Amino acid sequence: MSAIVATPQTSFVGERAASIARVSVRLGSIDVSRGFTIAGMLLVNAAGDFDHVYKQLAHAAWDGFTFADLVFPSFVFLMGASIAFSLDRARTQPTPRRTLWARVFRRTVLLLLLGLLVNGYPSFDFATMRIPGVLQRTALAYLVAASAFLAFPRAVTQLGIGAALVVAYELFLRVGAGPGAWLTLDGNFAGAVDRLMLRGHMLTPTFDPEGLLAVLPTAATAILGVLAGRWLHSAERAAPRIVGLTVAGFLLVAAGVALHPVIPINKSLWSASFVLVTGGLCSLIVAALHGVIDVAGIQRWAVPFRWLGQNPIAIYVLSSLLTTTFLAIVIGMGGPAPATLHVWTFEHLYLPLAGCPETASLLHAATFLGIWTAIAGFMERKKIFVRV
Numbered sequence: 290m291s292a293i294v295a296t297p298q299t300s301f302v303g304e305r306a307a308s309i310a311r312v313s314v315r316l317g318s319i320d321v322s323r324g325f326t327i328a329g330m331l332l333v334n335a336a337g338d339f340d341h342v343y344k345q346l347a348h349a350a351w352d353g354f355t356f357a358d359l360v361f362p363s364f365v366f367l368m369g370a371s372i373a374f375s376l377d378r379a380r381t382q383p384t385p386r387r388t389l390w391a392r393v394f395r396r397t398v399l400l401l402l403l404g405l406l407v408n409g410y411p412s413f414d415f416a417t418m419r420i421p422g423v424l425q426r427t428a429l430a431y432l433v434a435a436s437a438f439l440a441f442p443r444a445v446t447q448l449g450i451g452a453a454l455v456v457a458y459e460l461f462l463r464v465g466a467g468p469g470a471w472l473t474l475d476g477n478f479a480g481a482v483d484r485l486m487l488r489g490h491m492l493t494p495t496f497d498p499e500g501l502l503a504v505l506p507t508a509a510t511a512i513l514g515v516l517a518g519r520w521l522h523s524a525e526r527a528a529p530r531i532v533g534l535t536v537a538g539f540l541l542v543a544a545g546v547a548l549h550p551v552i553p554i555n556k557s558l559w560s561a562s563f564v565l566v567t568g569g570l571c572s573l574i575v576a577a578l579h580g581v582i583d584v585a586g587i588q589r590w591a592v593p594f595r596w597l598g599q600n601p602i603a604i605y606v607l608s609s610l611l612t613t614t615f616l617a618i619v620i621g622m623g624g625p626a627p628a629t630l631h632v633w634t635f636e637h638l639y640l641p642l643a644g645c646p647e648t649a650s651l652l653h654a655a656t657f658l659g660i661w662t663a664i665a666g667f668m669e670r671k672k673i674f675v676r677v
Contacts, residue, residue, distance in 0.1 A: 328594065
């Protein structure tokens with residue numbers, strides 16, 4: 290994390306007039322959207338027992354879609370929306386172009402390093418350490434989307450780049466594969482690339498859901514976020530902002546669902562239909578929150594999500610490290626059944642309390658969510674915002 294800064298809190302509600310201040314748009318609906326994403330991430334990643342979770346809190350095994358599958362693309366989409374605010378504001382000021390490019394590369398490197406920290410902790414065994422990961426994929430998608438934003442200012446050009454990335458990726462998936470094999474876990478070209486480049490450093494021996502080639506469609510998701518952010522940033526009145534995002538969201542979801550029989554919705558492959566459906570859902574969510582929070586000023590209910598959304602990278606990294614710590618600490622070594630601290634707390638605290646393993650697993654995750662929300666609230670009150 291590059292810096293911890295203490296700054297005065299900007300008004301959360303923003304102007305309710307037809308034209309809303311640009312910064313308040315970003316700090317309202319975008320921050321709360323990020324908060325929803327971090328909350329979803331904690332509910333998915335901090336399960337008490339990953340063998341017993343409710344269906345919507347587990348990723349689809351291959352083809353298909355659950356709530357858990359929306360978390361990561363939401364994170365990427367909102368990162369893209371932030372690009373439209375931060376880099377556009379800097380671009381309109383007398384800032385040298387090399388300074389903007391240096392900022393992009395610096396953030397990319399920091400995200401990559403944080404991702405390796407999360408993967409390597411606590412042993413840092415570089416011989417077998419997993420190299421791909423959520424932050425690594427996010428970093429590379431950010432690099433592509435931010436570069437497209439700086440190099441090609443026109444929205445239509447950025448949209449064309451995003452579409453080209455998805456089409457190129459879908460063509461790559463079919464390289465060297467027989468009919469239908471590109472859709473399978475072991476037959477797709479993305480897995481072949483990872484086995485060639487990252488053998489011994491993947492989540493599984495044959496495939497990694499955060500592998501190298503799928504950076505292309507992930508960057509397209511980020512570009513969709515850039516376009517959504519540009520629309521929020523540029524439209525003069527509230528009604529066009531909301532209607533535009535809503536119509537775009539429905540069209541994207543409809544296109545993804547229509548494409549599903551040909552190219553299945555698949556989070557692990559980050560398929561074209563997955564890009565469309567998740568981009569559409571994210572647009573609809575941002576449109577709804579923009580209307581409720583920034584325009585109507587109904588925001589008190591969303592304060593905890595704002596806390597989480599103001600320090601998303603810090604909460605993600607620190608919560609991941611804490612979860613790994615619980616999984617690494619072994620207790621009861623002298624007894625007949627030693628267990629990690631994570632397993633022990635689940636079996637001795639949550640399972641007796643809830644009875645049902647799935648409910649106990651959700652209660653465990655909800656506890657983590659409550660703890661990190663409180664920490665995020667403390668950081669907000671102390672005006673501590675971690676910037677990467």
